[in-house]
Amino acid sequence: SQQGEEDPQALSIQEGENATMNCSYKTSINNLQWYRQNSGRGLVHLILIRSNEREKHSGRLRVTLDTSKKSSSLLITASRAADTASYFCATAPMNRDDKIIFGKGTRLHILP
Amino acid sequence: GAGVSQTPSNKVTEKGKYVELRCDPISGHTALYWYRQSLGQGPEFLIYFQGTGAADDSGLPNDRFFAVRPEGSVSTLKIQRTERGDSAVYLCASSFLQSSYNEQFFGPGTRLTVL
Numbered sequence A: 001s002q003q004g005e006e007d008p009q010a011l012s013i014q015e016g017e018n019a020t021m022n023c024s025y026k027t028s029i030n031n032l033q034w035y036r037q038n039s040g041r042g043l044v045h046l047i048l049i050r051s052n053e054r055e056k057h058s059g060r061l062r063v064t065l066d067t068s069k070k071s072s073s074l075l076i077t078a079s080r081a082a083d084t085a086s087y088f089c090a091t092a093p094m095n096r097d098d099k100i101i102f103g104k105g106t107r108l109h110i111l112p
Numbered sequence B: 001g002a003g004v005s006q007t008p009s010n011k012v013t014e015k016g017k018y019v020e021l022r023c024d025p026i027s028g029h030t031a032l033y034w035y036r037q038s039l040g041q042g043p044e045f046l047i048y049f050q051g052t053g054a055a056d057d058s059g060l061p062n063d064r065f066f067a068v069r070p071e072g073s074v075s076t077l078k079i080q081r082t083e084r085g086d087s088a089v090y091l092c093a094s095s096f097l098q099s100s101y102n103e104q105f106f107g108p109g110t111r112l113t114v115l
Helices: none
Strands: A005-007 A010-014 A019-024 A029-037 A043-050 A055-058 A061-066 A071-076 A085-093 A106-111 B005-007 B010-013 B019-024 B031-037 B044-050 B053-056 B065-068 B075-079 B088-095 B110-114
Touching (some): A005 A085, A019 A106, A043 A055, A043 A071, B019 B088, B044 B065, B044 B075
Antiparallel strands (some): A029 A043, A055 A061, A061 A071, B005 B019, B031 B044, B031 B088
């Protein structure tokens, strides 16, 4: 089963623009994580935000979390060609701290 | 250091055959996870190990799927009587501990094709 649902499913933007992806989930969580998957390569962990945090930054990444709306957003600023990838949110359910559940992902394409 | 490795990278088999997929986690990582990823979907949890024991196998689709980790390091995912619907990329990940707060490190996956 998949708890998180990313929106949009696919996104194309010009290099240098900002990219925003959203994730909605159904049940209460301990934390929410974002992963990136390049074509033909494995998943890479980007950032984790705890349920008691509202915003977190890492380099060009900014993640927000709204537990009242059960949603999160990932913002990538000043996009680069290398940011072309699929991005997945993964949630750790409140009653299960030992595993994470992935959404279906957003496919991001950066146009040169 | 070395990351998570998976072998083979590709496996083509015929319907009804038995296959084994291997995962070598990062040295010292006690938790090991198996996921299955179909085209256009996110990784779907199958099973995870804490040490040698399967802590949660609730994601295994049926009894044709089985996984072991006898020495608490390398793990093998075994699929009996393969079906075309088993075709997917099988991902392995490891983390230092089984807590979701510990980052999972993923291998490149094994692409399984059942003809």
